[in-house]
Amino acid sequence: MTETKKPAPAPVETSQDRAPATAAWRDARADKADVTAAFQELYREGITARRGAFHAAWADRMGEDIDAAFQEARSRPGGAVGRGPNRYYVEIHPEQMRGFVDLVTHPWVTALCEAVLGPRYEIVELGFDVPLAGAVDQPWHRDFPMPEETREHRRLTSLAFNLTAVDTEPDMGPFEIAPGTQWDDDASFEHGMFPPKDAYPRYRERAVRKYPRRGDISARSALTIHRGTANRSTEARPVLVLGVDAPGAGNAARHDMAVTRGYWEGLPPQVREHLPCPVVDELRPITQKHTIEGLVMGDA
Template identity: 30%
Template sequence: MVQTIPTAHFTTDNLDQLAADLNRDGICILRGLLDQKLIQGWAAAFEQLFQQRQQQPGGLAPREQARYYLTLPWVAPFADAAVFANPVILAVLDRVFAQEYHLVQLGADVPVQGSQYQEIHRDFRPLFSDQIVTPLYALAVNFPLVEVTAENGPFQMARGTHVLSRQAGLAKIQSGEIPIESFYLQPGDVMIRSPLALHRGSPNRTNQPRPMIVMGYAMHWLHTPKVELTLPHDYYSCLPKPTRELLRCQVVEQLPFQQIETYINFKY
């Protein structure tokens, strides 16, 4: 069973259990971690950003039918160290990453009405081959800006498949030995998962988008050419040194006015 904790107060034992779940299952959920007012602020800003990007050529990356990805600009409310450097999230990551790691991605996955089931896939290749178990060298930290229900496109994953070969994992899913599970989330919940676990997006059957924030963390040696962070110099220079060291980013004097999305090929 996926470990969940009903409050935002996490003890050392809680964190140890969440890390153990993440290592074993490829996923854990931190219930109620983020403040509701914070989520409401992100949701309002995201709705405006998404509408703006829809009108901009190249502003959204298509991820199959009626499903989009967009990189979030490094501006308020998205540029928030209380989120990307949240001490509870980092405490879990510290327990599972064997070396230093960086935040390399801040974006959103958005299925809208008309989206379909994705092909079951991984977001990363194994380090060497399917015959050698890959350690947790990259993790996705997700949190929704709306309630995730059975109707609006819940994330679906087969637990434990991050340590199996793709072929073995698919065979166990097909036979029913390992089920594909839907993960329902409330605003404020945070999901940490291995991108090597076999998973898919499901259809959003409602008339409202279902934005899921994606923060990608990876060990310091991993090359991540498909995602990038761009920070304004004024913001970056004011961060404490440990926070600056967490970020793998390009620092510019001024953020670009328009963002062209290129993150499309993501499935393995």
């Protein structure tokens, strides 16, 4: 019988890691005007951001945890899924990231989730993308087909928060997004996700490249048409992904996040009430779900 590999051990916390979450926040304020502006920008552009939400040292620890999880995932079949040549996605469990609680209790994150998704929002995904040196331009795409609620009622039912582990430079394959395209609804989209190539000029015309720094948080609708660009540097550009749903949005079915009982019991109540994942005795390594995306993105 083949022995199942365990996921990478949870990072060892120091007294600094166990300090109150506010120690990690550069600016813990999230006043009503800030959130209203972010909400409006999200609906108008499909993306918004909070610059300098965390200290750079916090982002550096996040980068260490991503690196450990990436090395473990690539050591076993199905641990990392290709999203194009030299480009990978890995889903992880919350306790593989020391700053998970800091992130999901950040006032800007929680306030925006409540404003967009309602007070009973659900944290359904934690993972990261890693474009390595040599990654090429992705095709323009959205991350999943448009939900009926968005199509019929023009309501966003999910958010993707992104945090970079490095200061993004122009040659590192920055994220490129076409603002306002979260509402594009075209039957010609392959698998509901990939627009036809004759639509590319419109997206190139609208395209904006993003150059986040360590400690920034962006929030976007994963329906907004976007792509990763070619990484011509010698460095990887790891980016954390936190996926959050409105109740009933259904994206949890695409993910396998879990927590151990001991970790669950140590979470603040405000985190537990938004974390509907299984509570288990022992974590199992996540095998990335096969999706059509891996095929369309190219041979990875």
